[in-house]
Structures are given as structure tokens and as C-alpha cells.
Amino acid sequence: MALTRREAMAGCGAALLTGLPAFAQAAYPSQGIKMIVPYPAGGTTDLLGRLVADQLRSGLGAHVSVENKPGAATAVGAEHVARAEPDGHTLLMATSTTLAINKTLYRKLPYDPVKDFTPIALVAGVPFALIVNPQIPAKTLSAFIAYAKSKPGLAYGSAGNGSPQHLGAEMLKAAAGINIRHVPYRGSVTAMQDMIAGHIAFVMMDLQPALKPIREGKLRCLGVATSKRVAAAPDIPTLAEAGLPGFELVAWQGVVGPAGLRRDIADQLAAQIGKLLADPATRDKLTALALEPLPGSTPDSFAAYVKTEVDRWAVIVRNSGATLE
Template sequence: MRKNKAELGESMLLTRRDAIAGVGGGLALLAVPSHAQAAYPSRTIKMIVPYPAGGTTDYLGRLVADQIQAGLGATVVVENKPGAGTTLGAEQVARAQPDGYTLLMATSTTLAINKTLYKNLPYDPVKDFTPIALVAAVPFALIVNPQIPASTLGEFITYAKSRPGLAYGSGGNGSPHHLGAEMLKTAARIDIRHVPYRGSVPAMLDVIAGHIPFMVVDLQPALPQIREGKVRVLGVTTTKRVAAAPDIPTLAEGGLAGFELVAWQGVAAPAGMPRPVVDQLAAQIGKLVADPATRDKLTKIALEPLPGSTPDSFASFVKTEVDRWADIVRNSGAELE
């Protein structure tokens, strides 16, 4: 059974795996000069999470913080700073001292999507950050309030077409949730209206409460709600079914051929951080993601661990992702209010 699930959850980012993984994996990161280890860390490290507590980014940020704390003997404090499509938290980190004591749990939104979405972005995703390592890939799902008379994607599209202006929630302007719904709007030719929230969990809670009828949400926080019947899931946004929920069809299976939306999460710091410090942090993240127990834990909650990421491969990956997401933003027709 384990083999079949692995096959179902087969890498959601196969086409970009070479860009994600550094040559030789994370082994080269282990050779850190002793003087760097002695000097760092010597005080509290702050991990900025640009989303509210309870979501995927917060979960991964706390997982990384615990690893750094255990591995480097440091005190790590997680600070949630949501708002403005992650730009508030990102700008805070971009303007911080590059000394290793302010880190960012960065997302596709922060380092790739916002570059195209915002005309006056207060930071440069490539120039203002030091990429440290990727952590995980994130699949999404289309969920609806159980009162909506739709059990399949086809039924939902029919329902949405009968109600022009149907509202949907998202984790904020320019978030993958926002783009995913706009992609759905274009692919299904439905007229829907965006209601941005400060994070995907608050939006999902309003779907549960019936304040908004549907949304595209990261699967990790939605899975418990799906299993408890608080929301109904109509499909996942990956090209293959997700190992943690193999009974959920893909949106492509439901009739939207080629539909794919997968985001990623990683750790970054202000630009100009000393390489020995970068390597220490990257080694800890690499250790976390390669740990079998952690990998199993992430897979079970519908996240795909991304082992083998290095600072250099992550930096190259960010540059290619800026271009890739620029196409998605333009093709989706997403616009900021």
C-alpha cells in the first residue's frame, strides 16, 4: 500500500527537480568553518512568517525554527506578520541586518508572484534576499461550502455559471489561492468575484461558515476540514493525485485539461548575509527535509519535501520562478484591487 501511495504522490515538481536540487545535494554544506560555528548564533533568531498562525507557511516556519533551535542551540522566535500579499513581512526582512538573526519563511508569492503582480513592490525578490534552502512544495484544492449543490467540478461550473459574480476567498491579493481561482475562472469561463483575506485559514473558516461559497486553498490545512465534512472538495490542482488523499481527483481529471497549480516554500534572509552563516542554516534545513520521519510527516499532510536544495540552486530557482509565475499571473488575468 505504501508503494501505491508513493506512486500517487510522485513528485509534483518533477519538471523542475534539477533546478531545485543542487549538484551533490546538501553534503557540501556540512563543511562549515569552526570560527563561524563559534560566532553564530550568539543571540535570539527571529523567523518572520508573512501569514497568520495555523496555515501551511506557519506550520513549516515553526518546523524549521525547531530544527535550527535544536541543531544550532539557538533560541528561535517565530513572528507572524501577515498582510499585503506577504509584502509586509518580506519588506521587514529585506531591510534587516544581514547577520543571520532575521529570517523569512518565503513563499512563491513573496519571491516570484509579487514581482509581476505589484507595480511598486517595496523589495526586489532577487536582489534583496539571500536564498537559503527550499523546504516543501504545496498542492492546492478547490473546496466549497457543503450547502453548495455541487459534488463534482462539472456541477460546480454549472452552478457558478448560473450565478455570475459568485464570491471566492483567498489568502490575499496575488496569493496562489487568488491566482488559482483566477485560473479556474479563465479555464471554466465563469464569472467570479475575489474577496481577499489575511491568510488562507481565515478565508477557509468563512467558507465553512457559509460567508463565502468557495475558494482554492492549500490542501494541508484543508484536509482535516474535508475529512470532517466541514467543506466539500472537488479536486486538487496537481497533475497527479496527492498521496495523502488519493481519493480526491485532480481538476484535470474533472475536465480542466492541463490545469496545474503548485507553490513552494523556502527560507531566505536579507541580502549580503555571510556565506558561513548561510551554510550553517542551509545544513540544518537540509537535515530536516532529509529526515525520514519529517518526510513522512509532511507527505501525510499533503506537502512534498524538497531535499537537496542549496543556497546556490535556490537562488537560480527563484530567478526561473519569477519568469514562470509571470506567465501564470498574466494568463490568469489576476489584478489587484
């Protein structure tokens, strides 16, 4: 029998007086979860998104799918998640591009990196490296700089305008005093493949997807843009060691949901990501892939970190002169 409005209100009032919720919160997850990856399949972000998806699948007992939505410096995938229902069933494998770089890069961004998302947890740091086609007669950073100065307009690739790969190469341009030409792609893996084919000379890209072709001799790495050598490739010097003191470029990846996500759901997801990163096998796998596991972050600490990163990357973006509409 249907309740009258007065009976329903009386029931709510009784619940409030007894300290009990009038309506129980829905159990989570109540349906399948979508992990949106704002880059094509095969790259670092895709790899990490699938690792997190596997953990949520086993840890929460839910169906978790991964959907690649590349484009517009991650803005396509980010906007999709920002507009989704904040129920924890649509998540984003966000990057420093999504949450920090785009804030300054875009004149008009279709989402607000701080206001439109609920940070959940950091996942990994992503070291970058200077990688060249082995046909280039340069086996050291100094030799490469000399070669680039002798070849004005040397072409380099990136994952798109304003991407960390683009900004990193522009940082190299300023630090080394070389004249280079940007060729944007839809992802760093595509740029890397074109470099292997000889269409571009070099990239400043995330080291992880390039490790295998480097070891196979298809590419040559002249230095990593980290403060210390990467454990997965200890024979490769840092760019600072090789002749560019203070040169450092490390991006990061983390999981976010739409703004307004219930705190208990965010905490539940963060706990699963923390469990993934605490697993020795996962940590060893990430380290072997030249990625730095970032365990221990919470929704609050991740939110605070994003705010500081917006300011840090703003300086890099402005110095590069890169802008997008």
C-alpha cells in the same frame, strides 16, 4: 594599552603576510534567531516556519522565535527581513508569492525579490485544491462548473489580492468559463473559516489546512491542482482528471535571509534544513499533511530556481489582470 594607528596597521599587515585573517569572523549564532512568517498563525507557511524553527533550535542550540507579520501579500514581513542586518539572526519563511509572484504583481514593490535576499533552502511544495462549501449542490467538478454558470458572481475567497489562491481561482475562471467574484482575506485559513460559515462559496487554496475540515464533512474537495493525486488524499481526483486538462497550481516555501548573508552562515542553515527534510518522521508528517518535502536544495540551486519561477508566475499574474500598488 591602546595601540597606535601605525601599530594597528602593522598588525593587520603581518596577519595578511602570514595568510591569517586580521579579524576572526564572529561565531554563529551569537544571539537569538527570529523566523518571520509573513502570514497569520495556523496556515501552511506558519506550520513550516515552526518546523524549521524547531530544527534550528535543536541543531544550532539557539533560541529561535517565530514572529507572524502578515499583510500586503507577504510584503510586510518580506520588507522587514530585507531591511534587517545580514547576520543570520533574522530569517524569512518565504513563499512563491514573496519571491516570484510579487515581482510582477506590484507596480512598486518595497523590496526586490532577487537582489534583497540570500536564498538558503527550499522546504516544501504546496499543492492547491478546489474546495467548496458542502451546501453547494455539486459533488463533481463538472457539476460545480454548471452550478457556477447558473449563479453569476459566485463569491470565492483568497489570502489576498494577487495571492496564489486568487490567481488559482482566476485560472479556474478562465479555464471553466465561469463568472465569479473575489473576496480577499488576510490569510487562507480565515477565508476557509468564512466558507465553513457559509459566507463564501469556494476557494482555490492550499490543501494542507483544509484536510481536517474536509475529512469532518465541513468542506468538500472537488479536485487537486497537481499533476498526480496527493498521497494524503488519494481518493480526490486531480482537476485534470476531473475535466480541466493541463490545469496545475503548486506553490512552494523556502527560507531566505537578507542580502549579504555570509556564505558560511547560509550553508550552515541550509544543512540544518536538509537534516530536517532528510528525517523520515518529518517527511512522513509533511506527506500526511499534503505537502511535498523538497530536500537537497542549496543556496545556489534555490537562487536559480527563484529566477525561473519569477518568469513562470509572471505569465499567470499578467493573464489574471491582478495588480497591486
